[in-house]
Amino acid sequence: MSFGTGTTGVYPIAATPFHPDGRLDLDGVDRLTDFYQDAGATGMTILGIMGEAQKLEPEESRAIARRVVARSRVPVVVGVSAPGFAAMRSLARDAMDAGAAGVMVAPAPHLRSDEQIAAYFAQAVEAIGPDVPWALQDYPLTLSVILSVPVIARIMAEHPSCVMLKAEDWPGLEKLTALRKLQADGTLRPFSILTANGGIFLDFEPERGSDGAMTGYAFPDMLVELIDLHARGERDAAHDLFDAHLPLIRYEQQPGVGLSVRKYVLMRRGVIGSDVQRKPGPALSATGRAEVDYLLERLARKDARAAL
Template identity: 30%
Template sequence: MAALDTRPTPEGGPVAGDAAQLVRGVSPVLEVPFHADGAVDVEGFGRVVDYVLGTGVSSVMFPGFASEYHKLSEAERAELTEVLLSRTRDRADVAAIVAVQDHATRLAAHRARAVVDAGADLINLLPPHYLSPSRRAIQEHVGAVLAAVAPTAVVLQYAPSETGTSLDAATLRELAAEHPNLRLVKAESSPPGRLIAELASGQPALPAVEGYAGVQLPDAIRRGAVGTQPGCSFTEIYVEIWRRFASGDHAGGDELHRRLLPYISYWMLDTELIIAAEKLISVRRGLFADPYCREPGHRLDAEEIRMVDRFLAEFDGMLPHLG
């Protein structure tokens, strides 16, 4: 088993002077609450940020798929980003990872530079995927964004199930060799473990965090993952899983993940499904008022709602009410 990097886990202190070192352990992707009429619940989002930072994590990411980024207007996205950065820009112990998903290279580079200037600690870059750009075009796009924000650290998100984009370890290492600010890869291939191991063992070694709700988290850790980026409505469970592995209690980490797996493996059958389930969890916990998801989305049926309530009953001792 690869050595588990525990430097910025909740129990350890952050590594000073390098924001990328804060992206270790659990790095949740923030959800966006809406009012029942579909308007953004800005105050509720502030509570989401405060809750997640209060769990002891050292980094958060926004906006991602779990944030319904594709359903936000530019003004909404800017306002919510400022809510996040107002809570992180003056703190050395936490890093705000702000995501860039623009398809046009010019727009992606401009957005990345703007959010760095506004106080983002790192960029999460989703490569272009509409109309199946060539691998060379993807590399050129990624390279241009990396150059635009250098030396700010960048996390490259590899989500082939959602985007159809195909990259390999050799391509990613080539980009990292040319652009040293490519510091991490978010591996959401299914399963992610082999890519994580290939990245960790190459030259230059490229750390990876695991996504996809942590479905493959124990295997990813054993293959060298330095962190995980799940959703945020039950962050405490992921923090405890990571704590157990980091402390050497692999059996305990496996056992807690085994209990979680029936829920996340079902919810991750569809991205819109897990967004809806996590929002209902947050409402049940008192974090915000309404589980509304902007259409098109997944509407939980009666059995899926009961599943959420079974989940909350099973993990009641780990998930305090937040209202």
């Protein structure tokens, strides 16, 4: 399945469902896989930060990757970021052998200088293999690593196997414009840019040159519609749809409890059986759940998908 420099559309970041006692829910993995595809996703990204990858046993990560790849009709990108390159290499090879379309790699949180960042990704590409297509995750708000436009350009120049930038800097609109300007004048090779940050800036990112979204908002079907509206040039309709969902998108952006909100909405939508996170992880309070319910009720007045 295709995953390359021309990738467009919506690649939802998948949650990882667990049973109430914390065990991995593989039947829930199947339902989520179907849900994202039925929502119109052009691909899927699994084992990211939202997927609680750091809380999984290595064999659990492999089991999820194999299960999703076997079931999916769209390209699957597997997050392989790890503290060490041996674990990164092992998961990447296993995922690609299972039929994954590519992998996603984030910078290690300890990196500071551009030289450290460049050296890290050179070693990462050596570990996973230069023939493996991969997405570069730029997420300084969580990872505390600043990928400047020049260092992104350097990584892209040095590693042709990097086919996508997952852009989730904040603010990031000017960064998108700067990267696309370099590509337009021929000083930077083509690559796909999908944006994240929970969709909080998806009202303007396509206008700045993004190719779509790679984020975990609990209404991926809305994300698909939004990207399609932008592609058709229906600016006002796209902004109207975004504005209707913005209160819930904003509520999901709360540090710490954001994943709890997403899992709760996915449970309310009937996609997963439990909204539990694997420990350590916060749960929504009764008041928090009531607030989300209220936001869904208000959203349902404008978007029937929220009438749960």
